[in-house]
Amino acid sequence: MTKTLLIADDEPNIVISVEFLMKREGFEVLVARDGEEALAKIREHRPDIVLLDVMMPKLSGFDVCQEVRADPALAGVRILMLTAKGRETEVAKGLALGADVYMTKPFSTRELVEKVRQLLGQ
Amino acid sequence: MTPSRKLGLAAGAVCLLIVAALAATAWLSWLSARGAGLAFNDLVTTLLILGLVCCGLAVTALRELAARYVRAPLRLAEEVATVVADGARRVKTDGGSELDALARAINELATAREALQRDVAEQVRQAQRSLEAEKNRLAALMAELHQSVVVCNLDGRILLYNQRARAEVGDELLGLGRSIYAIFDHGLIAYALESVSQRLGREEAPAAEFVASTRPGLLLRVHLAPVLGGEAEGDATEPAIAGFVLILDDITANFAEESQRDAVIQGFTEGVRGPLGSLRAAAETLSDYADMGDEERHRFLDVIRDEAQQLSQRLEQAAGHYGDALQARWPLEVVRGADLVTAGLKRITGQTGVPCKAEELDDTVWIKVDSFSLLQALSYLTGRLNDEYGVREVRLALSRTGHHAQLDLIWSGTAMNTETAMAWELDAMRGAGVSAPSVREVVERCNGEMWFERQRAAHRALFRMLLPLVEPNRERGGERRFLRGGSRPEFYDFDLFRWSEGGHALDDRLLSELSYTVFDTETTGLQPAAGDEIIQIGATRIVNRRLLHHEGFEQLIDPQRSLPEESIQVHGITPDMLAGQPRIDTVLPAFRAYCADTVLVAHNAAFDMRFLQLKEEATGVRFDQPVLDTLLLSAVLYPNQESHRLEAIAERLGVTIIGRHTAMGDAIVTGEVFLKMIPLLADKGIRTLREAREASEKTYYARIHY
Numbered sequence: 165m166t167k168t169l170l171i172a173d174d175e176p177n178i179v180i181s182v183e184f185l186m187k188r189e190g191f192e193v194l195v196a197r198d199g200e201e202a203l204a205k206i207r208e209h210r211p212d213i214v215l216l217d218v219m220m221p222k223l224s225g226f227d228v229c230q231e232v233r234a235d236p237a238l239a240g241v242r243i244l245m246l247t248a249k250g251r252e253t254e255v256a257k258g259l260a261l262g263a264d265v266y267m268t269k270p271f272s273t274r275e276l277v278e279k280v281r282q283l284l285g286q
Numbered sequence: 287m288t289p290s291r292k293l294g295l296a297a298g299a300v301c302l303l304i305v306a307a308l309a310a311t312a313w314l315s316w317l318s319a320r321g322a323g324l325a326f327n328d329l330v331t332t333l334l335i336l337g338l339v340c341c342g343l344a345v346t347a348l349r350e351l352a353a354r355y356v357r358a359p360l361r362l363a364e365e366v367a368t369v370v371a372d373g374a375r376r377v378k379t380d381g382g383s384e385l386d387a388l389a390r391a392i393n394e395l396a397t398a399r400e401a402l403q404r405d406v407a408e409q410v411r412q413a414q415r416s417l418e419a420e421k422n423r424l425a426a427l428m429a430e431l432h433q434s435v436v437v438c439n440l441d442g443r444i445l446l447y448n449q450r451a452r453a454e455v456g457d458e459l460l461g462l463g464r465s466i467y468a469i470f471d472h473g474l475i476a477y478a479l480e481s482v483s484q485r486l487g488r489e490e491a492p493a494a495e496f497v498a499s500t501r502p503g504l505l506l507r508v509h510l511a512p513v514l515g516g517e518a519e520g521d522a523t524e525p526a527i528a529g530f531v532l533i534l535d536d537i538t539a540n541f542a543e544e545s546q547r548d549a550v551i552q553g554f555t556e557g558v559r560g561p562l563g564s565l566r567a568a569a570e571t572l573s574d575y576a577d578m579g580d581e582e583r584h585r586f587l588d589v590i591r592d593e594a595q596q597l598s599q600r601l602e603q604a605a606g607h608y609g610d611a612l613q614a615r616w617p618l619e620v621v622r623g624a625d626l627v628t629a630g631l632k633r634i635t636g637q638t639g640v641p642c643k644a645e646e647l648d649d650t651v652w653i654k655v656d657s658f659s660l661l662q663a664l665s666y667l668t669g670r671l672n673d674e675y676g677v678r679e680v681r682l683a684l685s686r687t688g689h690h691a692q693l694d695l696i697w698s699g700t701a702m703n704t705e706t707a708m709a710w711e712l713d714a715m716r717g718a719g720v721s722a723p724s725v726r727e728v729v730e731r732c733n734g735e736m737w738f739e740r741q742r743a744a745h746r747a748l749f750r751m752l753l754p755l756v757e758p759n760r761e762r763g764g765e766r767r768f769l770r771g772g773s774r775p776e777f778y779d780f781d782l783f784r785w786s787e788g789g790h791a792l793d794d795r796l797l798s799e800l801s802y803t804v805f806d807t808e809t810t811g812l813q814p815a816a817g818d819e820i821i822q823i824g825a826t827r828i829v830n831r832r833l834l835h836h837e838g839f840e841q842l843i844d845p846q847r848s849l850p851e852e853s854i855q856v857h858g859i860t861p862d863m864l865a866g867q868p869r870i871d872t873v874l875p876a877f878r879a880y881c882a883d884t885v886l887v888a889h890n891a892a893f894d895m896r897f898l899q900l901k902e903e904a905t906g907v908r909f910d911q912p913v914l915d916t917l918l919l920s921a922v923l924y925p926n927q928e929s930h931r932l933e934a935i936a937e938r939l940g941v942t943i944i945g946r947h948t949a950m951g952d953a954i955v956t957g958e959v960f961l962k963m964i965p966l967l968a969d970k971g972i973r974t975l976r977e978a979r980e981a982s983e984k985t986y987y988a989r990i991h992y
Contacts (some may be wrong), residue, residue, distance in 0.1 A: 175560055177589045181567035184582070188575065219556075248559030251552075269563025273570040 167284060168209055170194045172202035172228065173217040173246070178269070182215060182246075185273055189280070199223025203231055206241060213283055216263070218247035218254070226261055233262035242283045246271065289384065299347065303340060310336050354382045366392055373400040425942045434534035437513065440527065442466045442475065454536050455500060457858040461950060463838055466532070470498050470508070475530075478510045483527060486512070497537070505541050509533040554604040561593040561600070568593070620756050623651035623684045623691055626660070630682055633661050638669045645683035651691045652756040655732040660751075663725040664695055666715040667749055675700040690734075690752040698746035707738030707749070729753075792885065792912060793976040797964050800975060802828040802914075803881035804957035806949045807894045808857040810845050814896045819845035820870060821859055823877055824949025826957055827884065831964070833957045839880045840950045842867040857948065874898070874907040884911065885975065889932045889956045891915035914978060916956050919963050921985035922972070935959050 169191040171182050179195055186193045194209060196202035198221040206214060206228075214232070218225035225245060232238045243265075245258045250268035258266040265279050311333065318329050358381025365377040369392070376396060379389040428435050434451030438444055442465050452460050459469050466475065478494035486492045493511045500506055515528040568589040572578075578586075624647045634642040664682070671677040681696040711726040729736045734753040741747065792800060805825035811818035825839040842859065844867045854860055888894045891913050898909050920930040924938070936943050936955055939962040943955055967973070972981050 175564060177564035177593055178560070178567060180585055180589055181564065181571045184571055184575070184578075185567075246563075248556045248563065250555065250559060269559040270566040271563060273567050273574065276567075 166190065166192050167213070168192045168194065168211040169280070170196060170202065170205055170209070170211040170214045172196040172199070172214060172220065172225065174198055174220050175217070178217075181273065182276070185277060186215075186280070189277060197221075199225065199228050202228050206232055206238060207235075210238065211241060213242040213244060213280060215244050215246050215280075218245060218249045218258070226257065229258070229261045229263055244279060244283060246276070303343065307336065307340055354385075358382070358385050359388075362389060362392075369396045373403055422940075422942065429942065434532075434536075436460070436466065436532045436534065437529065438466045438532070439529040442472070445529065451534060454504075454506070454534060457948065458860070458863055459500075461840070461948060462835065462954075463840065469500055470532075474498060475510070478508075479512070479527065479530065482510065482512050482530075486527075504536065505538045507535040507537045509535070550604055554600065557600045557604075558597065561597045564589055565593040565597070619657060620652055620654050621657050622649075623647075623653050623693070624649050626653070626655070626657050627682050627684050627693075629657075630661050630664055634665050634668050634680065634682075637665045638672055640668050640672045640677065641679045642668065643679070643681050645681045645694075645696065646685060647683070648685050648691075651684055651686050653691045653732075653753045654756045655734075655753055656728065659723065659728040660732060662715060663728045667695055667710060667725060670710055671697055671700075675702065686755065687752070689755055691755050693751045693753060694748045695751075696746055696748040698744075701740060701747060702738075704738055711736065711738075711749075790912075790976075793979075794974050796973055797967065797975060797978055798831055798973075801884045802887045802957075802960070803884040804828060804833075804887040804953050804960060805839075805877075805881070805894065806888060806952035806956060807897060808859060808949045809897060810847060810849055810853050812893075814893075814900055817847065818897075819843075819847055820897050820901075821845050821849070821864055822857070822949040823873065824951070824953045825877070825880060826950070826953050828887070828957055828961065831961060833954065833961060835954070838950055838953075839877060841873050841876070843873050844869050870901055871905045874901055874905045878907045878909065881909075881911070886911055886913045887916065887956060887960050888913070889916045889935075889952065889959075891917070912975060912979065914960070914975075915982060916959050916963065918982040918985050919960070919967065919978065922981045923963060923966050923970070925985070932956065932959070939963070 167190075169186050171179055171186070171193060172195075173179050173182070174197050183193050183195060194205055194211060196205050200222045202214070202216070202220070203223060205211070214228075216225045216228060220228075223231075225247060229243055229245070232241055232243065243263045245263040245266045246269065247254075247258075247267075248269045249258075255266050255268075264283055267276065267279065314329055314332055318326065358379055362377060362379050362381065362385060365375075365379075369375050369377055373396065376393045377389045379385040428446075428448035429450075431448060431450065434454045435446075435448050436444060436451050436455075437446035444460065444462055444464050444466055447460055447462075455469055474496055478496055481494045482492050485494075493509060495507065495509050497505060497507050509532070511531045511533070512527040513529040513531060514526070568586045572583065572586045572590075627644055627647055631642045631644060634640065668677075668680050671680065677697045677700055679697070681694075683692075683694040683696060685692050712724050714724055715728075723731070726736065729751050732753055734751055736749060736751045739748050739750055803825050804827070805823060807820045807824075808822040809818050809820050820843055822842050823839065827834045827837050842864055844864050846869060849859070849861050849864070886895075886909065892915065895909065895913060902908050916932070916935065917930045920927070920935045924930075927934070927938070932952065932955060933943060935941075936959055939959055941955060941958045941962065943951075967978060967981075970981075972978050
């Protein structure tokens with residue numbers, strides 16, 4: 165069965181690469197440009213994995229992560245935070261709020277693919 | 287005659303008298319027994335006469351004895367009492383030689399005592415002198431400190447502060463005798479004191495630090511250290527805390543600078559991560575998936591170009607911000623460029639022996655530099671010019687160019703090549719310590735640039751340093767505080783010398799003996815007759831030639847009228863400080879009571895007296911005691927000096943000015959000035975109040991004419 169993946173990022177330039185990569189990996193890829201849209205799409209499509217940026221308009225990635233983890237119906241959604249916020253305190257916060265993986269930009273595309281695969285147990 | 291001989295003589299005289307009486311009685315008895323015609327009556331008469339003669343002799347002898355040996359000691363005792371009161375007197379006696387000996391002994395004792403008293407007095411004077419010198423040193427030190435210092439007693443009353451503290455905390459809150467708790471929260475200081483006393487017990491460095499905000503937006507780092515002294519309680523061995531010293535550091539600017547630097551660094555890292563992430567992802571995808579179509583490839587190339595551009599922009603921005611933040615990193619101080627050059631001339635010649643002159647100097651240029659290192663660099667370059675090229679003279683010039691100051695070290699004649707100049711700039715400066723920086727480093731540290739330039743037409747060469755200019759308003763606010771206001775005009779429209787009869791009662795007393803109330807007023811303006819009012823009275827007393835700092839009278843007064851903006855500029859008292867303060871009709875009686883039985887002293891006294899006089903009718907309070915004016919006394923002492931402003935006199939007499947333009951501050955300065963004047967007046971033969979008044983009167987009328 166095809167797995168669904170949501171990219172939540174307001175930077176189109178990063179979306180281009182990640183979308184390309186994930187499609188090549190065989191995902192059905194959804195894109196959200198801000199926090200609210202991301203949350204709505206997660207609720208609607210229940211993606212298997214979300215690549216979540218922290219700095220986004222309307223709702224931050226931290227807020228989205230918290231909301232998803234607070235909703236038992238979304239328990240199966242894996243969250244990989246992919247963000248420019250790289251301070252130790254921020255990493256700790258992301259993981260504490262329920263992110264499964266916290267990756268900081270810039271990242272290696274291979275490593276990203278690897279992590280996504282690991283998360284989905286492939 | 288020796289005492290034993292005297293005793294023998296007295297005993298002999300008594301025996302002789304008894305023997306004579308016995309002999310006479312026996313002779314008379316023998317005559318009567320022989321019945322030699324002596325009737326019994328005759329016998330009795332003769333015996334009586336004999337008895338009377340003997341009694342008379344005895345009484346005379348006793349009186350003489352009493353005068354010499356009973357009254358004389360009593361008189362001597364009385365004289366000793368006068369010697370006790372007045373060490374310069376000596377006793378004498380009209381008693382016998384024994385009492386003379388006693389009197390001599392007493393006089394020796396008195397002489398010894400007098401010498402001892404002189405000795406003690408001299409020691410006290412010396413101690414006072416050294417105390418005074420120490421006090422002056424402390425005041426000078428405190429004035430020079432870059433930090434603000436406030437000293438309080440344990441109740442939080444302010445005992446001492448420096449001008450910087452006043453500038454930092456604000457005139458309205460800081461004043462002698464005021465409470466520090468108007469500035470800092472009581473709990474904060476109590477907590478700090480508690481931790482200090484705990485540290486004292488543990489023999490750790492007894493100090494505490496906290497950060498407090500006072501006025502809105504002002505952040506002070508406060509270092510609290512105890513003043514130890516007084517008696518330890520019970521049998522505790524460590525000394526008790528008698529008060530505390532606060533060292534204040536305005537960290538508002540540092541804090542803002544550091545926050546800004548943090549923000550720059552953080553903004554830069556975060557801002558770079560995103561574009562770099564896109565860039566790297568695009569590049570990696572391009573290289574990993576060579577099979578993608580042309581259209582897709584172009585999309586990725588666009589991403590790379592686009593993000594690379596953004597990244598360059600961000601880098602430029604961050605570099606700009608960082609440059610600003612860098613300025614604050616070295617201990618740079620703001621100096622007037624011309625002052626730096628003047629100091630440089632001396633220093634360069636002193637260190638290198640090469641004459642150094644100033645060329646064009648722009649007085650308006652203020653720069654922020656590490657002045658010590660900069661002067662060192664100029665000296666060093668001059669030294670090398672002299673050593674290697676025998677340059678006989680250098681010049682310094684300072685001018686303004688765009689956003690920078692231009693400081694030139696100029697010499698003529700000798701041409702040197704650019705490589706040599708470069709090497710000099712980069713060499714560690716000799717004789718400047720172990721880790722000596724290079725000239726270039728010093729200039730860069732000041733956020734400046736430098737280069738070597740040849741001016742062929744003028745046959746000269748120069749090292750030019752471009753240094754950052756300082757905005758005068760931002761950096762020199764504190765400076766203006768000292769200069770503002772100036773002095774009030776001298777007043778002559780009130781006759782100081784028309785006192786009541788009572789006012790002359792003290793006329794012949796010595797100036798050095800009298801008690802004084804030194805006072806000053808702050809007012810809404812300079813026109814007492816046109817409705818200006820007193821808004822503050824500050825006063826302090828002089829007793830026994832000492833200014834009593836702790837018995838001041840300080841009161842704000844609601845003038846019941848508006849406060850002109852210009853006057854606020856002078857005294858810093860704002861309308862809301864006066865709201866709720868008592869009115870003049872309740873303050874004047876209290877002030878009258880405070881200065882009762884003293885001579886009033888003020889600077890430009892006519893001005894203050896005029897205000898008081900105008901209130902006489904309304905308040906029923908009269909100030910009819912003698913008045914002395916330090917302005918006029920200054921004119922007596924220094925008839926040839928132009929300025930008799932309080933600042934000028936204070937400087938002339940070596941009085942440190944603390945807290946001008948508050949009534950209390952000015953009263954204290956006036957008092958100190960007056961105390962210094964008393965001996966100087968005495969040197970001119972002006973010793974009594976009358977003499978001071980008459981001399982003042984002369985200058986008063988002399989001055990009124992020009």
